[in-house]
Ligand SMILES: CSCCC(=O)C(=O)COP(=O)(O)O
């Protein structure tokens with residue numbers, strides 16, 4: 001994917017997520033894979049509903065910006081972890097919605113069962129399925145959190161997304177469009193779960 005295409009798609013995703021209330025204040029961060037070694041990621045501190053071209057920077061899969069004077073998202077290493085874990089991943093999106101935040105504070109994992117929109121998640125062909133979205137304890141030490149996520153993914157390679165307690169959702173896909181559809185599907189199912197409690 002070219003940086004220009006990725007920037008346009010990520011700006012649109014940010015506008016949509018902002019309209020839906022999923023990226024309040026400067027919460028959330030987005031990225032897209034540019035090659036095996038490079039990713040485009042949001043710079044830290046931008047409002048994700050108001051992204052512009054200079055809100056993005058190129059970084060290596062170790063999270064280091066090519067331009068050392070730029071400050072990549074505080075959570076860049078969580079994006080790197082997913083790209084390094086699965087070479088097919090083309091985009092990682094992170095949201096801070098009310099539904100994902102409330103649910104993530106109540107449980108160690110969120111069980112989603114019987115929803116038609118489960119079919120947006122990898123490997124699911126029917127509503128008659130159950131998916132567990134794990135919840136990791138929040139941690140300001142992002143390298144440590146990324147290592148915990150990595151260990152959990154190695155134990156469960158098909159993990160479709162994860163939550164961080166009191167913080168938000170990480171979801172991904174082979175393209176920005178697929179990652180966005182998965183965020184939309186997961187946020188919809190989280191809202192349903194919240195309304196049914
Ligand atoms: C202000 S929200 C706290 C940081 C966070 O969780 C987030 O998603 C945004 O951080 P970034 O450095 O990517 O702007």
Ligand SMILES: [Zn+2]
Nearest residue numbers: 027028094168
């Ligand atoms: Zn966050």
